[in-house]
Amino acid sequence: MNFLEERIAKDGVVKEGNVLKVDSFLNHQMDIELFDEMGAEFKRRFANENINKILTIEASGIGIACIAAMHFHVPVVFAKKSQSVNLDGEMYVAEVESFTHKCKNQVIVSKKFLSPDDHVLIIDDFLANGYALQGLISIVHEAGATVEGIGIAVEKGFQIGGQVIRNLGYHLESLAIVESMDPAAGTVNFREQD
Amino acid sequence: MNFLEERIAKDGVVKEGNVLKVDSFLNHQMDIELFDEMGAEFKRRFANENINKILTIEASGIGIACIAAMHFHVPVVFAKKSQSVNLDGEMYVAEVESFTHKCKNQVIVSKKFLSPDDHVLIIDDFLANGYALQGLISIVHEAGATVEGIGIAVEKGFQIGGQVIRNLGYHLESLAIVESMDPAAGTVNFREQD
Incomplete structure (x- = not known):
């Protein structure tokens, strides 16, 4: 187990319903x-990726993205999840629909902060079905920028998000990939990674 | 001018309505x-303060708080602004009402992450009328923890929040205090600080 898998095994709490x-x-x-x-x-x-900007989404992606940015020496842009009064001017808006919850959410980034010159690393805390991530990728493409990579803390490997993104050819790295969980025993099984 | 005041003067944009x-x-x-x-x-x-935890509020406080935490070597807790499905168990909830907007907002922190042992530095990006800050202070008190200090990036010195907090005896430090702005000239005047 790597350092994050060890921490999840120690301090993560498994609940019914794959939570x-x-x-x-x-x-x-x-x-x-x-x-x-x-x-x-x-x-x-x-x-090996040429990255000049990190893109994340509020709220729980922001901390991970900002500390990661200290290692990449690049600015961070965080997407907002709904229309905000402080956002004026032109915006990129991706509408993402949850298959399971049948609800629509907007992912919003000001056009000022993504351009064709940007080589973007997308960072988020969780990847499950990947709706938020799909919205972020859509916005990067709309801006004419390049998705150089996607970094996730915890991927739920038994949900479809990660597989779809890898099938599409993106360089996706999840620090911990959960294969299965046992709420009775409180245990987490991780996918082997190189 | 200090480094943040210089940056605001260079890249901040002044709009009508003290924005x-x-x-x-x-x-x-x-x-x-x-x-x-x-x-x-x-x-x-x-x-000179004994700080073992930083408390902030989603979303725009999180990045500043996390990078500051690298200097204090303490964990960060971020308060949520409305009830979230991922928050279970006991929570501290402060209801704060905006005098100007007549709306109520909830500030929420899980009881697991604030205790009487905690000596808290509150960090946020903006201080204007200070409603979010008042909610955060209320939650720290409810937890029996201690507010050791309050660190703000940009205070609007012509609004009431900062004065109230200083009157109450808190150690409030704002890196830039805006005294007035001129939207026609695009200029910002800062309060002198030691």
Whole structure:
């Protein structure tokens, strides 16, 4: 197990319905030393990519993206999930629909902050069915920018998001890929990675 | 002018109605090198405080808080602005009402992540009338924890939030305090600080 898998095994909480709670260190309380280690690992895994901007989505992607940016020395742009009064001017808006929840969400980025010159690393905390990620990719394409890579903290490998993104040919790196969870035993099984 | 005031003067955009847009470097696109300088300055200004946790609020406080946490070597907790399905268990909820907008917002933190042992530095990007900040302070008190300090990037000194918080005796440090703005000239005047 790598450092993040070990932390999930130690402090993650498995609940019924394939729910994995990592709110004590990843997405409500945030362990910044862990984030720093994750940032270094993203830098290692994307060492061959030419990245000049990190794109993430509010709220729980922001911390991971900002600490990772310390390793890449690039600015971060975070997408907003719904129309905000502080966003004026021209915006990229991707409408993403959840197959399971039948709800539509908007992913929004100001046009000022993505251009054809941008080589983007997308970072988020979780990848399950991947609707938010699909919206982010759509916006990068709409801007004429390039998706150089996608870095995820925790991928639910038993849901479809990761497979779709890999089938599409994107360089997707998930630091921990959960294959299965056992809520009775409280255990998490991870996919083997090189 | 200090480094943040200089950046605001250079890249901030003044609009009618006392609106200051800093979305190119602070709260949509985020300049991580600037955040690192801000984190170092917060550490200098709160060097005498015993801080073991940083508390902020989604979404635009998170990046500043996380980079500052690299200087304090403490975890970050971010408050959520409305009830989230991922938050279960016991929560601290502060209801804050905007005098100007007559709307109520909830500020929410899981009880797991604030306790009487915590000595908290509150960090946020903006302080104007201070409703979100009042909710955060209320939650720290409800948890029996201690507010050791409050670090703000940009305070609107012509609105009431900062004065109220200083009157209450909190150690509030704003890296830039805007005294007035001129939308016609596009200029920003800052309060002198030591």
